Amino acid sequence: MAVLVLGRPAVRGRGVTRHPARRMVRILLGVLAIRANRALPLEWVIDALWPGKPPASAAANVRSHLAELRRLLADLAPGGPCIVTSRDGYVLAAAPDAVDVTRFQRLVREGRExxxxxxxxxAAHSLERAVVLWRGPVMAGAPVPDVVRPDVTVLEEQRLCAIEDLAEVRLALGFHADLVAALAGLVVEHPLRERLWRLLVGALAASGRRSEALAVYGRLVQVLDAELGVEPSAATTSLYESVRRDGRDAGAGRD
Structure with a gap:
């Protein structure tokens, strides 16, 4: 893999990971990676780097930053991703596995299939490989331009869904006890993601911790009522009823 943006923007190759020294170059690397293999017009790039207030030298500065990135890619990943100039703009041309964003998305698709x-x-192996690609927030340490903020929101949602998919398949494989602590932390971090709560209820029940599973469901009811004014979904309620009856059914499917 050569271009990294699921965390601090960087280029990796020849056993070395290098972060562009200049802030603007890091931002440029980030937006190119997020939209890999798509042409980005010069005006779009300028708006990403200087939203609303570009300097008179903006076009020249963009070319300078691109030259720096091209040197970095040529040095660390020769024959790999490259920045191409076309009549439609600038393109980070890269194979799917050469950019962590597209590699992540491919592995998630593979895991689900x-x-x-x-x-x-x-499936668990593919999903684990996808999840561990995240070294931190998208473009960590650099401001996320408004023009790619929707893309970043989608990526963050994809990450959470992949984490849930991985937990679900690991639960199906019998790794109940290993999941409890991780899921307990995730519901604190993302209290409105009902699927995480349901997975935690399932993991606790499958680990023989029935009373804790029922207590977690009770907390979920309180959270959903207080924050959204809704009740748990039919899937979550069905799991709760099963656990309440005998504690043996630890299924935790999708809504």
Whole structure:
């Protein structure tokens, strides 16, 4: 892999990871990676780097920053991703696995396809590889330009869904006890994601901790009522009723 943006923007190659020294170059690397293999017009790039107040030298500055990135890519990843200039703008041309964003998305698709075919162990492996690509927030340490903020929001949602998918398949594989602590932390961090709560209830019940599972459901009811004025979904309520009856059913499917 050569271009990293799921965390601090960087280029990796030849056993070295290098972060562009200049802030504007880091931002430029980030937006190019987020929109890899798509042409970005010069005006769009200028707006990303200097929203609303570009300097008179903006176009020249963009070319200078691009030259710096081209040197970095040529040095660390020769024959890999490259920045191409076309009549439609600038493109980070890269194979899917050469950018962490597109590699993450490919691995998630792969994991879901494997799960759909009943290959849970292989699905878990692909989803784990996807999740660990995240070294921190998208473009960590650099401001996220408004022009790519919707893309970043989508990526963050994809990450949470991948984490939930991984927890679900690991629960199906019997790793109940290992999941409890991680899921307990996630529901604190993301209290309105009902699927995380349901997975935690399932993991606790499958670990023989029935009373704790029921207590977690009770907390979920309170959170949803206080924050959204709604009740748990039918899937969550069905799991609760099953656990309440006998504690043996630890399924935690999707809504």
């Amino acid at each position: 494997l799960r759909a075919h009943g290959e849970d162990a292989a």
